[in-house]
Amino acid sequence: MNRSISWMKYMALAAVLVMVLSGCGTAGGSTNGAAQASGGDQAGQAEGGNLTFALATSPDTLDPHRSGLAVTVRAIRTIYDNLVVQLPDGSIKPWLATEWSVSEDGKSYTFKLREGVKFHDGTPFNAEAVKYNLDRVIDPATKAANSLALIRPYSSSEVIDEYTIKVNLESPSQAFLGNLSQALLGIVSPTAAQKYGDQLGKNPVGTGPYTFVKWDENADIVVAKNKDYNWGPETVENKAAPHVDTITFKIVPEEATRIGSVQSSQVLAAETVPPQNVAALKNDPNQQLLQANTVGLPYTLFFNLRKAPWDDVKIRQAVQSAVDVESIVKTLYLGNYERAWSALSPGILGYNASLEGSINPDINKANQLLDEQGWVKGADGIRAKDGQKLTLRYVDGSPNREKRNDIAAIIQQQLKQVGIAVEVEITKDIATVIYQNWDYDLYGNSQVNSDPNALYAFYHTSAEGERPTLSGLSDPKIDELLEQGAVETDPDKRVEIYNQIQQYLIEQAVILPIYVFPYTVAASKKVEGIKFDSLGYPLFNDVRIQP
Amino acid sequence: MVQTILSRLATSLLVIFGASVLVYCIMYLLPGDPVLLMLDPSSATPEMIENLRAQLGLDQPFYIQFANYFGDMLRGDFGKSMINSDPVLPKILEHFPATLALTALSSIIAITIGITLGVLSAIHRNGVIDFVARLVGLFGISMPTFWTGILLILLFSVQLGWFPAMGSDGFSSLVLPAATLGLVGAGFIVRMVRNSMLEVINEPFIVALRAKGLSERAIMYGHALRNALIPAVTVIGMLIGDLLAGTVVVETVFSRQGIGRIIADALMAKNLPVVQGVVFFTSIIYVVLNLLVDISYSYIDPRVRRAVRT
Numbered sequence: 001m002n003r004s005i006s007w008m009k010y011m012a013l014a015a016v017l018v019m020v021l022s023g024c025g026t027a028g029g030s031t032n033g034a035a036q037a038s039g040g041d042q043a044g045q046a047e048g049g050n051l052t053f054a055l056a057t058s059p060d061t062l063d064p065h066r067s068g069l070a071v072t073v074r075a076i077r078t079i080y081d082n083l084v085v086q087l088p089d090g091s092i093k094p095w096l097a098t099e100w101s102v103s104e105d106g107k108s109y110t111f112k113l114r115e116g117v118k119f120h121d122g123t124p125f126n127a128e129a130v131k132y133n134l135d136r137v138i139d140p141a142t143k144a145a146n147s148l149a150l151i152r153p154y155s156s157s158e159v160i161d162e163y164t165i166k167v168n169l170e171s172p173s174q175a176f177l178g179n180l181s182q183a184l185l186g187i188v189s190p191t192a193a194q195k196y197g198d199q200l201g202k203n204p205v206g207t208g209p210y211t212f213v214k215w216d217e218n219a220d221i222v223v224a225k226n227k228d229y230n231w232g233p234e235t236v237e238n239k240a241a242p243h244v245d246t247i248t249f250k251i252v253p254e255e256a257t258r259i260g261s262v263q264s265s266q267v268l269a270a271e272t273v274p275p276q277n278v279a280a281l282k283n284d285p286n287q288q289l290l291q292a293n294t295v296g297l298p299y300t301l302f303f304n305l306r307k308a309p310w311d312d313v314k315i316r317q318a319v320q321s322a323v324d325v326e327s328i329v330k331t332l333y334l335g336n337y338e339r340a341w342s343a344l345s346p347g348i349l350g351y352n353a354s355l356e357g358s359i360n361p362d363i364n365k366a367n368q369l370l371d372e373q374g375w376v377k378g379a380d381g382i383r384a385k386d387g388q389k390l391t392l393r394y395v396d397g398s399p400n401r402e403k404r405n406d407i408a409a410i411i412q413q414q415l416k417q418v419g420i421a422v423e424v425e426i427t428k429d430i431a432t433v434i435y436q437n438w439d440y441d442l443y444g445n446s447q448v449n450s451d452p453n454a455l456y457a458f459y460h461t462s463a464e465g466e467r468p469t470l471s472g473l474s475d476p477k478i479d480e481l482l483e484q485g486a487v488e489t490d491p492d493k494r495v496e497i498y499n500q501i502q503q504y505l506i507e508q509a510v511i512l513p514i515y516v517f518p519y520t521v522a523a524s525k526k527v528e529g530i531k532f533d534s535l536g537y538p539l540f541n542d543v544r545i546q547p
Numbered sequence: 548m549v550q551t552i553l554s555r556l557a558t559s560l561l562v563i564f565g566a567s568v569l570v571y572c573i574m575y576l577l578p579g580d581p582v583l584l585m586l587d588p589s590s591a592t593p594e595m596i597e598n599l600r601a602q603l604g605l606d607q608p609f610y611i612q613f614a615n616y617f618g619d620m621l622r623g624d625f626g627k628s629m630i631n632s633d634p635v636l637p638k639i640l641e642h643f644p645a646t647l648a649l650t651a652l653s654s655i656i657a658i659t660i661g662i663t664l665g666v667l668s669a670i671h672r673n674g675v676i677d678f679v680a681r682l683v684g685l686f687g688i689s690m691p692t693f694w695t696g697i698l699l700i701l702l703f704s705v706q707l708g709w710f711p712a713m714g715s716d717g718f719s720s721l722v723l724p725a726a727t728l729g730l731v732g733a734g735f736i737v738r739m740v741r742n743s744m745l746e747v748i749n750e751p752f753i754v755a756l757r758a759k760g761l762s763e764r765a766i767m768y769g770h771a772l773r774n775a776l777i778p779a780v781t782v783i784g785m786l787i788g789d790l791l792a793g794t795v796v797v798e799t800v801f802s803r804q805g806i807g808r809i810i811a812d813a814l815m816a817k818n819l820p821v822v823q824g825v826v827f828f829t830s831i832i833y834v835v836l837n838l839l840v841d842i843s844y845s846y847i848d849p850r851v852r853r854a855v856r857t
Contacts (some may be wrong), residue, residue: 054713058812060630140598148595198632217638218812219715219804252713257695261712264704322761431583467593524752 047223049545051527053538054261056271058218061201065137065184068145068449070529073183073272073537075249078436079120080186080206083111083130084177085233087451088534090349092177092478095233096125096187096207106172106487113163114231119189119281120211120488121343127165132190136166150179168456169300172487174494175453177479182450183537209242209541214335221249228253235533236541243544262522264285268545269523269530269539275336275403290521292532295347296449297401297458298340301411301442301512307470309390310441314369316509317390320359322366322418328410329515332403340513341454342502347534349491350452350498355506366418375419382529384420391421397430404444427506435467445470446517447533456482459505471510553685559834565736566830567620567823574819581605582628588838597728603629616823617710623829626820628813635824639806641723643828646798646805649724650791656729657790661718661736665779668737669744687734692793696727696800713802724801728793730785739782742776746787750774777848784840 059072060263064080065075083097095113104313136143137151142153153170158348160166169176192205202211209232210223224246248265252258255274260379261282262270273289281289309315309481338346375383375390383390388389392415396408405426412422424431425440433439447454460482461474478501485497505511519536529542582600600606604615619626646772660683668680703723704712711720718790747753748771756766794807813821 143595143599202633216804217633217642218798218808219802250714250802254697254800254802256695257800257802258702260697260700260705264708264712266704267710268712366753391645431580435583510834 002060005343038109046544046546047243050246050248051244051269051540051543052248052250052267053547054250054258054267056255056258058251058273059221062204062215062221063142063201063210064184064188064271065133065147066201066404067147067184070537071293073535074205075223076206077183077208077533077537078188078210078247078540079204079208079212080183080188080367081208081231081233082183082186083113084181085235085238086181086534087234088347088536090450093234094183095181096130096231099174099178103114106489107169109166109167109169109177110160111165113165117161117207117231118228119191119205119207119472120226121189121192121205121400122190123191123205125187125207126162128161129164130187131159131192132193132385133185133187136188136193137185147184152186173453174486174488175451178451182535188438193479202516210247213246216327220250220251221251223247232541234438236407236539238542242541244540247543259522262524265524268527269521271519271521273520273522275333278334278336278520286525288523288525290530290532291521293338293345293516294345294446294448294519295345295389295534296454297343297445297447298345299404299444299446299514300340300343300460300517301514302470302511303446303471303510304438304443305474306438307441307508307509309373309375309385310392312373313504313508314373315375317422318366318373318418319415320509320512321362321369322420323411323414323512324361325359325512325514326361327488329411333515334404338492338516339516340516341506342513343458343505344452344498344502345516348452350449350485350495350502352499352502356500358532360534361479363418370418370420375405377419381416381419382421385499389421391423393439393441394424395430396424396426401539402515402517407444434470438468438472442512443470450535452494453482453486455498455501456486459501459510473505473510475547552838552842554776555838559838563830564835565634567617567827568613570823570826571616571730571819573667574817574822575609575612577817581819589775596849598694616820620823620827625824628821629818630816635820636683638809638821639824639828642809643804645792645803646791646807648721648795649728649803649805650787652721652725652734653728653793654783654787655738656725657717657732660729660733661775661783662734662740662779665737666767666775668745669748669775670767672745680741683730684734684741687730688734689734690730692727692731692796693794695730695802696724697725699727700801715803715805720801720803724803725798725801726788728797731793735782735786736779740775740779743778744771747771747774773847777844779848780840780843780847786828787836791829791832824826 022132042476054286055071055074057069059067060069060077061067062076062079064072064076064248067076081096083095084092084100085095091359094114096114096117098114100109100111102109102544113127113130119125119129134151134157136142137147138154153173154167154176155170156168158166158168180396186206186208188200188204192203193200196203209226210403211226213222213224215221225242225244227241229242230240242347250261252261252270255272258270259273259277259281261267278289281287288339300373302312305311305318310339325339339359342352344351346353363414368392370383373385375385378384378389394408394411396404407425408422408426408543412424413424427433458469459471459473459478460469461479462468479494481497481501486503488497519532519538521530523530528546531539531542533539535537552774582596582605604612607615616626621638625639627634628638662684666682668677669675700712700723703709710723712723714720753766753771756770794805795811796807797803798805798807799811806828810822812818812827814826
């Protein structure tokens with residue numbers, strides 16, 4: 001008797017506990033609902049509201065010149081503007097610069113600047129401000145990261161008058177103007193940069209459509225509408241102040257949580273949807289899936305040509321024939337990622353579409369090439385030559401970003417069929433293994449970029465003392481083409497040059513291009529007007545939240 | 548008693564110092580160059596790398612680096628983050644409360660569920676309750692935290708919409724992460740309490756009490772549980788330490804702010820000053836917990852108190 005009574009007490013206690021807990025849950029839920037419902041009143045004309053947008057990783061800094069991460073661009077695009085903007089067709093249009101001219105030798109650009117633009121802190125935007133920005137990027141004290149590579153070969157600038165600036169380069173560059181459109185070369189307020197120094201990244205001030213409000217580390221970044229804004233670029237419809245009052249970028253690294261928080265309406269939008277969730281989201285009546293392919297270098301596996309036997313084109317071609325890229329991409333990404341065919345991704349100037357469909361898996365050819373080169377299959381099914389086993393060291397940076405570890409595993413299986421042993425090493429320490437010790441045979445990388453000149457850093461013979469390239473390729477013919485491509489002013493000739501380079505890289509099997517990364521956003525159907533720029537980064541100028 | 552606590556405090560300082568030295572050495576010996584991790588490897592020039600290394604003092608010999616670091620720390624200066632130049636101490640102080648709240652609530656959940664189920668399952672040995680309690684224990688111990696967390700999100704956030712899936716705003720966002728961690732802890736405590744209860748129940752003094760005609764309830768809760776709690780308290784003390792460590796995973800899954808996430812990020816980036824700072828603070832917590840466990844023994848078990856006095 002005694003026992004059963006105490007039993008019931010515990011049950012009652014548990015029931016009360018559940019009720020209390022669920023009670024506070026409901027309270028929390030309704031607060032969220034209220035926050036989202038504050039929109040405008042007419043359909044299509046909704047004004048105001050707070051867009052909550054879940055980011056997959058945390059930005060490193062909101063100082064564009066010092067950032068090295070793509071995720072930063074999603075946030076800083078709202079805070080900063082650039083001198084020029086690049087349209088999806090590759091053409092360059094005005095933004096903070098209204099017009100420009102290039103000198104005959106291609107080494108200096110004269111920009112006319114837009115008048116009446118003010119930074120969020122009230123500092124006027126003028127030629128002095130632009131000069132300060134460009135000089136800031138190359139100043140070693142700034143500790144500039146990716147922006148430094150983008151600004152090269154910048155040497156100096158001269159202020160002609162309040163709204164005219166002349167920018168000088170060390171050598172002509174066809175990539176320079178396009179690079180000026182990239183968010184990492186956004187224009188920061190000189191007053192703020194001087195005031196905050198290396199803390200500008202926590203106190204960002206630009207001329208963009210949104211002003212910085214706060215950044216709680218690992219939680220969220222909040223920006224608010226810049227009411228004075230009226231200089232939006234051609235890539236957006238709304239050139240004036242944004243429709244929404246604020247954007248809250250929530251940082252949600254775990255993908256299940258990120259997608260879960262869109263489905264539970266805790267956030268209105270979330271980036272990088274895992275392929276396995278895509279189908280479910282497409283069928284969800286309350287959700288929409290937005291997608292933009294990123295531009296630049298697709299995810300590509302680079303052979304390390306410095307190491308034998310991978311310096312032998314026939315061995316590389318054998319691997320090229322043995323790997324079935326199509327089935328890898330279909331298996332892992334369920335038809336949501338496009339397969340890459342070239343060293344460049346589609347949509348970039350000079351992309352060689354004729355390479356599509358050019359390389360197809362052919363096990364017989366792979367075996368034949370390996371036989372020809374004297375690699376004979378042993379009892380264990382692995383080929384050997386002069387007592388040396390044919391082993392490929394495949395290095396990948398963990399964790400399994402975009403299932404890249406799984407690519408390694410499938411390639412390991414596929415190459416086993418032709419007698420190549422693959423040792424997969426997953427390491428976080430890419431800096432040491434890849435860039436310091438060069439201890440790999442195959443390593444994958446991708447890059448977001450708007451200009452085919454991006455190839456230079458990966459395939460041009462590296463100069464003495466400079467960091468060697470991932471491929472280790474050194475071919476005078478390619479060097480010359482890459483140098484020409486950087487300076488050629490005739491677009492048709494440029495396209496021809498880059499076509500040749502891509503053709504060579506595939507024919508010589510220097511690389512195995514795998515997939516083109518689509519930037520995906522899952523959003524509530526209440527959200528309208530999220531657009532993407534030419535690189536695949538989201539733009540929030542036109543966003544409206546329907547009530 | 549006071550003397551014991553004082554001597555314990557002295558050893559505690561040694562432990563904290565030892566932990567700091569150890570972590571410093573491990574971080575120093577780990578492969579990987581923080582400077583290369585800070586700069587983008589595809590665009591940084593060797594000159595930039597050298598400049599940054601000199602600026603951070605990383606070109607100095609190990610002992611000088613360590614002496615500098617430790618000297619600064621004694622003056623209350625924990626240095627600046629290598630990634631964004633944020634001072635370390637304010638950052639830790641800002642994020643510590645969130646982690647403490649998470650650890651505290653998950654401990655409460657773990658202890659409540661753990662002791663309740665543990666006692667019930669021992670009393671009703673081999674019955675339905677015992678079966679359920681052992682299942683809960685097994686589940687708590689064997690499920691990876693991140694998986695339990697995702698399950699809870701799918702059920703209580705996506706399906707039922709009761710609790711937010713992520714964030715650190717208010718109590719409702721604390722419930723799911725605390726339950727995730729609490730379940731793990733509860734699993735350990737259930738097994739521990741059940742086993743020690745079963746041992747105690749069969750001891751002669753219980754038989755003696757029964758013979759004296761004490762009610763079963765008074766015997767179980769007044770005498771058996773009290774004796775069974777001693778080993779459980781040790782486990783609980785260690786467990787709270789484990790829960791603190793578990794916040795690394797849970798804070799990431801639920802996108803909460805807290806030192807767990809700070810140290811995870813800092814470790815990946817080899818951000819030495821931040822790792823050191825967090826280790827310093829967590830070692831203080833561990834030491835305090837151990838002290839509390841020791842003190843609580845003497846309150847639960849008079850024999851320990853007497854032993855201390857002599």
